[in-house]
Amino acid sequence: MQNKIKKINTGRQILNLSKGYTIIETMISVSLFLVIVMAGMGALLNSNLLHQKSRDMRSIMDNLSFIMEDLSKNLRTGYNYHCVDDLSNDFTIPASGEDCFGIAFEHQDGEESDPSDQWVYIIGNDGKIYKSTENAAGSENFVQLTPDEIEIDTTKSGFSVTGAEPPDICEPPTCIPRTVTGNKEQPFVIxxxxGTITSKNTIETPFSLQTSVSQRAIDKR
Known part of the structure; x- marks a missing residue:
C-alpha cells in the first residue's frame, strides 16, 4: 500500500507527514486476515474430525478383534463342532458344513453327556454376532457381542467346518491291529x-476379516 507524503517547511527543516490507511485498505487487510484464519480453523477442525474417526474406528475394531479372539480360543480348546444352519438341530451331534450362519461346540469344561451346555455363536439376521453358553433353547439365552456400529453382511459372512464327524475306530480284540476308518481329518473351522462400521451415524467404513481354527485336542473319538 502506498502512503502519500506531504512535506511541510517549518523554517528549520522539512517534515514528512504520511497519511494513515484508508477504509478500503483496512477492509482488504481484515478480509485477508479472516480468510487465513478461516482456512486454518477449517484445517484444524478437519484434522480433529479425522482423529475422532480414527479413534472410534480403532475402538470398534478392537472390539471386533476381541470377539474373534474369544471365539477362536474357545473353539480351539473345545470339541464336537457343529456347523449351525438351523437352530432346531441337535447340536450335540458333530456336523461339518459350508457357509453356516453359526457354530456350536462343547466347551472344554462342558459335559459331553449334557445336551444343554453347548456354546453357540451365530450371526443374526440383523447383522450382529450373538453368543449363548446354554445351547440354543431360546433367544433369551443369546447375548449380543458386536456393538450397534458394526453391521455384518450375512451374505458374505459365515462359518465353514470340516472334519467334525468322529472317525470310526475298531479296537482289539474286534480288530487286530486297531483300525481307523471314515473321517480322519482333524476338526477345522474357517x-x-x-461388513461395515458406521461412525457418527454418517461415515461407513468396510471391513473384511477371516481366520481359521483347528481343534487343539487330537480327534480320537
Missing part, C-alpha cells in the same frame, strides 16, 4: 466376517 470364520469369515465382512
Amino acid at each position: 470364520i469369515r466376517l465382512t
Whole structure:
C-alpha cells in the first residue's frame, strides 16, 4: 500500500507527514486476515474430525478383534463342532458344513453327556454376532457381542467346518491291529466376517476379516 507524503517547511527543516490507511485498505487487510484464519480453523477442525474417526474406528475394531479372539480360543480348546444352519438341530451331534450362519461346540469344561451346555455363536439376521453358553433353547439365552456400529453382511459372512464327524475306530480284540476308518481329518473351522462400521451415524467404513481354527485336542473319538 502506498502512503502519500506531504512535506511541510517549518523554517528549520522539512517534515514528512504520511497519511494513515484508508477504509478500503483496512477492509482488504481484515478480509485477508479472516480468510487465513478461516482456512486454518477449517484445517484444524478437519484434522480433529479425522482423529475422532480414527479413534472410534480403532475402538470398534478392537472390539471386533476381541470377539474373534474369544471365539477362536474357545473353539480351539473345545470339541464336537457343529456347523449351525438351523437352530432346531441337535447340536450335540458333530456336523461339518459350508457357509453356516453359526457354530456350536462343547466347551472344554462342558459335559459331553449334557445336551444343554453347548456354546453357540451365530450371526443374526440383523447383522450382529450373538453368543449363548446354554445351547440354543431360546433367544433369551443369546447375548449380543458386536456393538450397534458394526453391521455384518450375512451374505458374505459365515462359518465353514470340516472334519467334525468322529472317525470310526475298531479296537482289539474286534480288530487286530486297531483300525481307523471314515473321517480322519482333524476338526477345522474357517470364520469369515465382512461388513461395515458406521461412525457418527454418517461415515461407513468396510471391513473384511477371516481366520481359521483347528481343534487343539487330537480327534480320537
